[in-house]
Amino acid sequence: MYAQPQTGIAPEDCHFYHVMDLPGHGRVGGEWDLRGKVDEYLGQFDFRGRSVLEVGPASGFLTAEMEHRGAAVLALEMPPEAGWDYVPYPAETLAPIMQDRVGTMQRLRNSFWFTHATLRLRARLAYASAYDIPAELGQFDVAVLACVLLHCHSPLRIVEQCARRANTLIITDMYNPALDGLRACHLLPTAENQNWHTWWHFSPDLFVEFLRVMGFRHFRQSIHTQQSAAGPLSLFTIVASRHEVVAAEAMPVAAGAAPAPAATETPGLAELRASVAQLQAQMVELGALVRQALPPLPVAHGTTAGKFETGLLP
Numbered sequence: 114m115y116a117q118p119q120t121g122i123a124p125e126d127c128h129f130y131h132v133m134d135l136p137g138h139g140r141v142g143g144e145w146d147l148r149g150k151v152d153e154y155l156g157q158f159d160f161r162g163r164s165v166l167e168v169g170p171a172s173g174f175l176t177a178e179m180e181h182r183g184a185a186v187l188a189l190e191m192p193p194e195a196g197w198d199y200v201p202y203p204a205e206t207l208a209p210i211m212q213d214r215v216g217t218m219q220r221l222r223n224s225f226w227f228t229h230a231t232l233r234l235r236a237r238l239a240y241a242s243a244y245d246i247p248a249e250l251g252q253f254d255v256a257v258l259a260c261v262l263l264h265c266h267s268p269l270r271i272v273e274q275c276a277r278r279a280n281t282l283i284i285t286d287m288y289n290p291a292l293d294g295l296r297a298c299h300l301l302p303t304a305e306n307q308n309w310h311t312w313w314h315f316s317p318d319l320f321v322e323f324l325r326v327m328g329f330r331h332f333r334q335s336i337h338t339q340q341s342a343a344g345p346l347s348l349f350t351i352v353a354s355r356h357e358v359v360a361a362e363a364m365p366v367a368a369g370a371a372p373a374p375a376a377t378e379t380p381g382l383a384e385l386r387a388s389v390a391q392l393q394a395q396m397v398e399l400g401a402l403v404r405q406a407l408p409p410l411p412v413a414h415g416t417t418a419g420k421f422e423t424g425l426l427p
């Protein structure tokens with residue numbers, strides 16, 4: 114069920130997706146430098162004592178950060194024999210790309226184990242697709258889907274799978290202000306751009322509403338800027354929960370997602386909740402107005418063949 118931890122891997126056999134400072138090895142990586150802003154990336158969630166299903170750990174930077182914050186992490190990575198959901202361009206387009214890809218994916222898996230061994234992580238890893246999470250892995254407090262769904266052709270199926278395994282979901286993905294106010298995903302590949310690795314930009318409201326359908330009632334959203342090899346990029350993070358208020362600090366809840374008052378509530382608490390929800394909704398509106406008034410945050414748009422929209426690709 115769990116992969117056997119690999120040891121004795123040389124750094125030169127690794128592809129480090131994340132920039133990391135590894136004791137004894139110095140700085141390694143990578144496409145994304147999340148150092149110093151990882152709490153924003155993970156929605157300011159308090160991981161102490163939580164069991165976490167982390168989908169797509171890549172080089173394991175988030176695995177380590179969540180573990181260091183007190184989580185027991187199970188990372189789920191694509192099995193060696195399977196690839197990502199590559200966009201089905203004609204074989205003549207994909208064949209040359211895929212030649213490198215098998216080796217890159219192996220070096221990516223190596224990098225996870227290198228991080229695991231170097232930082233002496235306790236986290237476990239299972240090789241399986243998030244489309245089909247093995248039942249024997251059990252239930253979790255939290256599932257983390259960070260920059261995975263944009264690479265998957267059926268993202269809502271993965272969200273559904275995770276929502277069946279955890280009552281709290283953390284979803285981080287690329288922010289595209291053009292989708293504000295919509296429940297939408299925007300298809301990135303075109304016949305011309307040969308964007309073979311990244312399918313979608315999402316609006317946060319797409320996930321909020323889908324999770325509301327699945328019984329989630331408490332939501333926080335934030336937009337943050339992270340450092341990629343392509344420069345700073347904007348991302349959104351949603352923390353969604355079925356049963357509990359997930360706020361670790363004051364952040365706006367998603368519009369229309371105010372928590373329903375409990376049946377046996379202290380007198381006056383319902384009014385207080387209503388006022389807080391109203392205030393939070395006003396903050397969301399204010400945030401939208403401010404965003405309209407400011408120049409747009411940098412988001413990668415429009416791509417040329419062989420380049421990637423998001424800077425996320427290992």
Ligand SMILES: C[S@@+](CC[C@H](N)C(=O)[O-])C[C@H]1O[C@@H](n2cnc3c(N)ncnc32)[C@H](O)[C@@H]1O
Pocket residue numbers: 145168169170171172175189190191197198241242243244258259260261264265425426427
């Ligand atoms: C772009 S990286 C994101 C890494 C990390 N989560 C982060 O946010 O920095 C995507 C990761 O998801 C994995 N992945 C892609 N599709 C997957 C799937 N269907 N099931 C499990 N993992 C998947 C990739 O192999 C890779 O490790």
